[in-house]
Amino acid sequence: MTTANPLLSDWNTPFEMPPFDLIKDAHFAPAFEQAFAETRAHIAAIAQNSDAPTYENTIDALEDPNSLMDRVAGVFSNISGADTNPTLEDLQRDLSPKWAALNSEITMNEALFARIETLYNARATLDLSAEQTRVLELYYQDFVRAGAKLRGADRARLKAIMQRLAELGTAFTQNLLADERDWFMQLAKSDLDGCPDFLCDAAAEAAKERQIEGYVITLSRSLIVPFLQFSPRRDLRQRAFTAWGMRGENGGDTDNRAHVSETLALRHERAQLLGFETFADFKLQPEMAGTPDRVRDLLMAVWHPAKAAADADAAVLTEMMAQDGIEGDLAPWDWRYYAEKRRSAEHDLDEAELKPYFQLDQMIAAQFDCATRLFGLEFRELDMPLYHKDARAWEVTRNGRHMAVFIGDYFARASKRSGAWCSRFRGQSALGGEQRPITVNVCNFAKAPSGQPSLLTFDDARTLFHEFGHALHSMLSDVTYGYISGTSVARDFVELPSQLYEHWLSVPEVLEKFARHAETDQPIPAELLSRLLAAENFDQGFATVEYCASALVDLAFHTETPPADPLQKQAEVLDRIGMPAAITMRHATPHFAHVFSGDGYSSGYYSYMWSEVMDADAFAAFQETGDAFDPDMAASLERNIYSAGGSQPADVLYKNFRGSLPKVDALLAGRGLA
Structure with missing residues (x-):
């Protein structure tokens, strides 16, 4: 198996793409076995180097551009999320604690950390570039936050916690997928x-x-x-x-409630082992927000006007329901139905009339065209094997230079987890030679019957642009070190490039060009377009309330004593903030994958709103020029945001682009809640 394993061979494919047509499920286990062994040997060689630590023999050595683990894990992680099966799910359960154990071995390797710490303490004397200094500081910070300074029983306990958290996150994800699939x-x-x-x-x-x-x-x-x-x-x-x-709340083998309870308890213990009062204090320390109080202040500043708007809307919808002869209170399964009827009445919008203008292929062309006008990128569709027949690939170039391969995987299927996301098979770096990224957008749009164009809602099209904004962040990355490339930035900054890119969907000239009727190929009528854009903030009270409620529950979970019953805690938080009865959390706890499938967005679901404060202000910079595609502003945006990765702290990156950080007023105005 090893000699015939394509994961262990050189990829002599165009753009060094994974040879998807040759990779079988059975190839992953032996490939990971070798990848684990090679990684351990590589780390041992760095840590045990008898030469005095230098940047080259320590940090550069850790930035291994030929890592087998990165290559194999990149393929496995993406396929197991977008096209899984029982074999891959079994392997995922087996691998998750092993990955956690390996990460702990690396970050708690005393000899390795001693070399990093020596360089960190002497960094002012090492004649480093600004990027090298930033990478060194991040390595030091991340090792300390991973437990590098713990000793004895505390170190052993943290290792055990991290392995168990990895198991719980995998189980949560697979349980959710099973409920959605079944x-x-x-x-x-x-x-x-x-x-x-x-x-x-x-x-x-x-x-x-x-x-x-x-x-x-x-x-x-x-x-x-x-x-x-x-x-x-x-x-x-x-x-x-x-x-x-x-x-995630149906009882039986796929119930996530016990997993959530144990996860919260272990996160709290992890934070306290590392010297923090709560997990939110630990998690937010390196983010732009910095503290739970700043997050809470933002969320509550938005919550109050959003709830007022939602309460007023609920009264209107309740009256509409009564006119239909339905007595009683407005229920969560009523809101969208009556809101759609109200939107149709007040804005003369009919989704059946709108949707033919939002063909998936046309919206893909629109997102590409905006990237061409802003950043000079060009896209050429490729004919090559991919991991699923519905996936598509494009080469991305600029002035003849290869920039990236972009993969789009757009349709819902039972083997794919829900939601939409951006990931990568390979990241950008330049250490030891230029390596350009392979980036993928995964969505869950409804697939049209064979021979018919797949149609999107306007919100679907917004999701498409959002994820492509993440992809641009990856594809335009231009740094030396993979550690800070692309989306490797503060969690509450990573949504800025994606949410900002959404704004170009609403630029009238974009829709006038690409919103074309699926049957007649006629452009969207100016009067219909005007009504569509006028209704963009319709029902924002509902949308903001369901989002803020989720973010506030997430924050409470991680700032207060870990609850024995997470759903009781959820109910207490919603009662405390006065959650409207006819609206539910966007993500209730047992299926809150952002927070419990891993700790990426734990204590961090607020990040979308934190970034939205910036994206409203950032797009205003283009509006102030009178040209949504102003070339000078676009060049500044690429230089300071899209290509810069994590080369500087997030607030510095934003100030370099805009001059100062914005206030929450921009967000409220953008949502029509001012």
Whole structure:
């Protein structure tokens, strides 16, 4: 297996792409076995080097551009998220604690840390570049935060905690995927009376994928949200919404509640071992926000006007429901249905009229065109093997220079976890030779029947632009060290490039060019476009409340005593802030993957809003020039944000672009809540 294993061979493929057509599930285990062994040998060679520590023999050596682990893990992690199966899930459960153990071995290697600390203490005398100094400081900080200064029982305990947290995160993710994969609601054509054709077509395609007669509503957001918007059947809306809200909370083997409770307890213990009062104090220390109090202040400054707007909207929707002869309170499965009716009435917008103008292929062309106009990038579609037949790839160039390979994987399927994300098979670096990135966007849009164009909602198109903003952050990266390349920045800064890029979708000239009718190829009428853009902030009270509630629960989980019953704590927090009864958290705790599938966004779900304060202000810089594609502003944006990675602290990067940090007023104005 080893000699025939493509993961262990040189990739003599165009752009050194993974040879997806040759990689089989059985190749991963032996490849990881060798990767673990090579990584341990490489670290031992650095740590045990008898020469005095230098930047080259320590930091540069750690930045191994030929790491087998990076190569194998890059392929496995992406495929196991986007096209998993029981074999890969078993291996993922086996690997997660081993990865955690290896990371602990590295960061708690006393000899290795001693070399880093020696360089760190002498950094002012080493004649380092600004980037080298930044990388050294981050290595030192990250090793300390990973327990490098712990000794004895504390060190052993932290290792055990990290391994167990890795197991819990993997189990959480797989349980959530199982619940999403296994539930569906089979419908007859009459059950979809009153629903637009695009929803019926998507439901038919979902049934076909599952080899079921008729129509199916699944828990994919691209199916369930339009069903909740358009179905006049309140009983079916309630059934679907309840299943959506109960993911991870259904009892049995896929229930996540015990995992959440144990995760919170272990995170708290981890933070205290490292000298912090709470996990939020630990987690926020290196972020822009810095402290839980600053996060809470931001969220509450937005919460109060958002809740007021949502309460006012709820009164209107309740009256609409009463006019339909339905007594009682507005329920969560009613909100989207009556909000859509209200949007249609007040803004004369019909989703069935709008959606044909948002073809997936046209919106992909739009995101590429904006990148061409802003950054001079060009895109050429490639014909090569990928990990799934629905995935597509493009070479990205600028002035003839290869910049990246971009992969787009856009359609929902049972083997893919929910949501949308950007990842990479390979990151950018220049140490030891230029290495350009292979970046992937993964979405979960509803797939149209064969022969028909796949249509997006305007929100779907926004998601497409959002994830491509992350991809640009990776593809435009221009630093020496992979440790700080692309999206390797503060968590509450990483959403700035993605959320900022969303703004170009709403530029009228972009939509006038690319929003073309799927059947007639006519551009979106100016009057319809005007109504669409006028309604952009419609229902922002609802959207902001469901988001802020999730962020506030996340913060409470990690600033207060770990709860024995996380759902009781969730209820207490929502009661404390006065959560409207007809709105639920965007991500209830048992399916809050941002926070519990790993600790990437733990104590950090606020990050989207923190970044939104900046993205509103950053796009205003273009608006002030009178040109959304102003070349000088675009050059500054690339230089200071998109290409800079983590080469400077996030606040410095932003100030270099804009001159100063913005206040929350920009966000409130952008959401229509000022």
